[in-house]
Amino acid sequence: MTRWGMAIDVRRCVGCQTCTIACKQEHGLPADVAWRFVADCEVGEYPDVRRVFLPMQCMHCAEPPCVPVCPTGASRQRDDGIVWVHYDACVGCGYCAMACPYQARHLIHTAAGYFEQPTPSEAAQAHPERHGVMTKCTFCKERVDDGLAHGLRPGVDPDATPMCAVACIAGAIVFGDLDEVSSCVSRLAADPRAQVLMPECGTEPRVYYLAD
Amino acid sequence: MATVTTAPRMEMIPAQRQELWGWPAVVNFVLGGLGAGWYVVAVLAAGFERSPGVTAASWAAPVLVLAGFAAVAGEAGRPLRGPRVLTRLRTSWMSRELLAGIAFVLLVAADLAFPLRLHRAQAMVAAVLLALAQGFMVRRARGVTAWDVPLVPVLFLLSALLSGSGAHLLVGALAGRAPIPAVIGGTLLLIVVSFVVWARYLAWTSEDAYRRAVAPLREGRSAVLIDGAGYGLPLLLGLLALAAPPVAGALTALAGALLVAGQAYAKARLIRAAGRLRPITLAIPLSRRRSS
Numbered sequence: 001m002t003r004w005g006m007a008i009d010v011r012r013c014v015g016c017q018t019c020t021i022a023c024k025q026e027h028g029l030p031a032d033v034a035w036r037f038v039a040d041c042e043v044g045e046y047p048d049v050r051r052v053f054l055p056m057q058c059m060h061c062a063e064p065p066c067v068p069v070c071p072t073g074a075s076r077q078r079d080d081g082i083v084w085v086h087y088d089a090c091v092g093c094g095y096c097a098m099a100c101p102y103q104a105r106h107l108i109h110t111a112a113g114y115f116e117q118p119t120p121s122e123a124a125q126a127h128p129e130r131h132g133v134m135t136k137c138t139f140c141k142e143r144v145d146d147g148l149a150h151g152l153r154p155g156v157d158p159d160a161t162p163m164c165a166v167a168c169i170a171g172a173i174v175f176g177d178l179d180e181v182s183s184c185v186s187r188l189a190a191d192p193r194a195q196v197l198m199p200e201c202g203t204e205p206r207v208y209y210l211a212d
Numbered sequence: 213m214a215t216v217t218t219a220p221r222m223e224m225i226p227a228q229r230q231e232l233w234g235w236p237a238v239v240n241f242v243l244g245g246l247g248a249g250w251y252v253v254a255v256l257a258a259g260f261e262r263s264p265g266v267t268a269a270s271w272a273a274p275v276l277v278l279a280g281f282a283a284v285a286g287e288a289g290r291p292l293r294g295p296r297v298l299t300r301l302r303t304s305w306m307s308r309e310l311l312a313g314i315a316f317v318l319l320v321a322a323d324l325a326f327p328l329r330l331h332r333a334q335a336m337v338a339a340v341l342l343a344l345a346q347g348f349m350v351r352r353a354r355g356v357t358a359w360d361v362p363l364v365p366v367l368f369l370l371s372a373l374l375s376g377s378g379a380h381l382l383v384g385a386l387a388g389r390a391p392i393p394a395v396i397g398g399t400l401l402l403i404v405v406s407f408v409v410w411a412r413y414l415a416w417t418s419e420d421a422y423r424r425a426v427a428p429l430r431e432g433r434s435a436v437l438i439d440g441a442g443y444g445l446p447l448l449l450g451l452l453a454l455a456a457p458p459v460a461g462a463l464t465a466l467a468g469a470l471l472v473a474g475q476a477y478a479k480a481r482l483i484r485a486a487g488r489l490r491p492i493t494l495a496i497p498l499s500r501r502r503s504s
Binding site for chain 2: 010039041043044050052054056065067068069070071072073089090091092093094095097098099100101102103107108109131132133134195197198201203209211212
């Protein structure tokens with residue numbers, strides 16, 4: 001059974017936001033929407049202070065609180081664990097965003113461009129089906145599915161791997177099958193230093209973070 | 213030399229105010245609760261019989277509930293897909309809220325057309341379910357610190373009954389009907405119970421994120437308007453009304469207005485001011501750099 005997951009090595013992240021831009025470009029996101037971003041965090045108090053870059057995105061939880069609350073069934077979870085939104089079924093009520101503890105869902109009100117008129121690139125990447133509905137990181141499921149259909153291995157072959165992991169300049173983002181013991185992501189997830197965000201929420205995130 | 217000393221759970225991204233559910237959502241919660249509570253109180257006060265109070269509530273409450281739904285539909289990104297909201301009754305409290313609201317409106321309409329105690333009882337059950345569904349809907353919003361509290365459904369139910377009592381007393385007084393002491397007494401009891409639950413909710417946990425989230429509900433102007441004008445003053449006015457029957461009408465009218473306004477304000481503050489998304493935390497060890 002495949003269970004897609006991700007490991008993010010916070011110690012490697014340099015906060016360059018390349019993953020943010022790669023995601024926006026891959027999915028043609030409007031100007032005010034980013035499905036992932038890197039938070040620049042200063043933690044602690046003097047003299048015990050650290051600066052940490054924390055990449056944030058959908059955690060593709062095993063127990064996603066966003067799915068059962070959805071009144072239309074638009075928020076869904078695949079057998080491989082990927083949580084996604086069926087745009088044609090979404091009413092845009094925002095309930096799933098209220099249920100998500102990770103601030104990972106984004107309602108696209110208007111597809112604002114970067115300029116007064118859409119650039120040719122923006123016009124070519126327009127997604128009218130996303131207007132007025134909830135959107136989120138999909139683990140680049142189209143890339144994963146296409147890659148699998150062509151015999152590629154997600155997490156190993158770049159063409160079958162989420163764009164953020166491919167674009168990361170520091171190798172901080174690792175994607176793969178958590179159920180495949182030999183995969184890099186499962187080894188990282190099993191590392192004693194690996195942790196998930198806010199385990200007290202009981203959502204069982206499938207994105208692991210490696211801190212010191 | 214760097215020595216790892218601790219690995220505390222650090223707040224990486226601070227709590228931020230939710231912006232998706234705005235005033236239309238507030239209107240839905242306020243009007244839905246008010247309509248449901250008013251009908252329940254009116255029917256209970258009349259002992260399930262037809263009365264002028266029940267008739268007033270029967271006409272006004274469905275309008276209030278439907279106005280709330282209309283307001284919140286306007287906030288949705290794709291309101292024309294609204295009927296789809298009924299498709300996930302097994303898991304979503306938003307679906308259940310809509311179903312309870314529709315059932316309530318239809319049952320009240322049935323009672324107006326064909327007056328029956330059975331219709332009134334069924335409509336009352338639907339009204340209670342509507343108020344509870346709104347509470348559970350908010351409670352299941354796990355991303356909002358101040359909403360993800362088991363007490364919230366009870367809070368919403370009591371708020372609905374309290375604001376409904378207020379509307380019942382206010383409309384009755386305006387219509388020139390003498391307030392019934394038992395109804396005033398019941399309202400006073402409800403005020404006390406609701407205030408105890410409200411106070412318990414505000415002190416639900418000592419976690420820092422929660423205390424910061426509910427701070428807008430228990431400090432400054434909110435404390436004066438919710439605790440003072442919304443609970444304390446109506447309690448005092450109700451006691452005075454029991455002690456001085458000649459002026460009871462005016463006193464209960466004022467108390468009723470304060471109850472409606474106080475609960476509306478409390479819900480608005482709960483959704484808007486206290487609606488803060490959970491802070492994102494991570495266990496990060498801090499390093500202490502020693503001089504030798």
